[in-house]
Amino acid sequence: MEKDISINQSNVRPTKKQFEILEFIEKFINEHGYSPSYREIMSGLNYTSVSTVAMHVNSLLKRGHLIKREHSARSIEIVNKTENTKVKSNLITAGQEKWLVDRIELKLKEVSESKEITKAKIEELYVLSATLRILNIEGAANSINSKISELKARLDNKE
Numbered sequence: 001m002e003k004d005i006s007i008n009q010s011n012v013r014p015t016k017k018q019f020e021i022l023e024f025i026e027k028f029i030n031e032h033g034y035s036p037s038y039r040e041i042m043s044g045l046n047y048t049s050v051s052t053v054a055m056h057v058n059s060l061l062k063r064g065h066l067i068k069r070e071h072s073a074r075s076i077e078i079v080n081k082t083e084n085t086k087v088k089s090n091l092i093t094a095g096q097e098k099w100l101v102d103r104i105e106l107k108l109k110e111v112s113e114s115k116e117i118t119k120a121k122i123e124e125l126y127v128l129s130a131t132l133r134i135l136n137i138e139g140a141a142n143s144i145n146s147k148i149s150e151l152k153a154r155l156d157n158k159e
Contacts, residue, residue, distance in 0.1 A: 012063050014060060014063065014065055017056055018056050018059060018060050018063075018065070020045060021041060021045065021053070021056050021057065021060065022060065022065060022066075022078060024036070024041060024044050024045055025041070025066070025076060025078060026078050028040065028041075028044070029077075029078075034074045035074045035075065035076040035077065036074070036076070037073070037074065038050045038053045038054055038057065041053045041057075057076065064079055065078065065079055065080075066078060066079060067079055092135055097135070097137055097140075100131075100132070100135070100137075101132070101137065101140045104125075104128045104129070104131075104132065104140075104144060105144070107124075107125065107128060108125055108144060108147055108148070108151075111125060111151060112147070112151055117151055117154060117155045117158075118155075119155065122148060122151055122152050122155065125144070125148045125151070126145075126148060128144070129141050129144045129145050129148060132144065
């Protein structure tokens with residue numbers, strides 16, 4: 001009696017490079033509404049060869065992480081989007097960054113123009129500034145922190 005020692009390919013986790021390709025494909029599809037070409041994957045991930053991309057994509061197809069319609073361009077799809085293949089990042093788009101910075105600056109302006117500046121309002125502004133740091137928006141965070149420091153100095157002078 002022979003034992004079946006074949007590996008269930010769909011349970012094999014992707015390698016680091018394959019995972020990067022999965023992330024890129026998912027992000028590309030979310031942004032454009034269609035899958036990327038091998039050349040777009042190559043450019044997007046700074047590979048120097050389309051064959052390297054093809055090798056990784058073929059492996060992902062065999063492992064069951066991707067599916068592809070034969071004889072059809074831009075037909076790569078991610079199978080079973082799990083927690084492992086979702087893009088997890090603290091990166092935001094330029095539009096989201098602008099919106100967030102504008103909202104925090106508006107809040108800062110409201111506090112600075114209010115008749116009563118309180119410690120609680122200043123602490124809230126520091127929390128918002130920390131959010132910018134978490135999102136790697138250091139320049140805006142530094143600018144806002146200097147303005148918060150000015151408000152804090154005004155509050156300290158009143159006390």
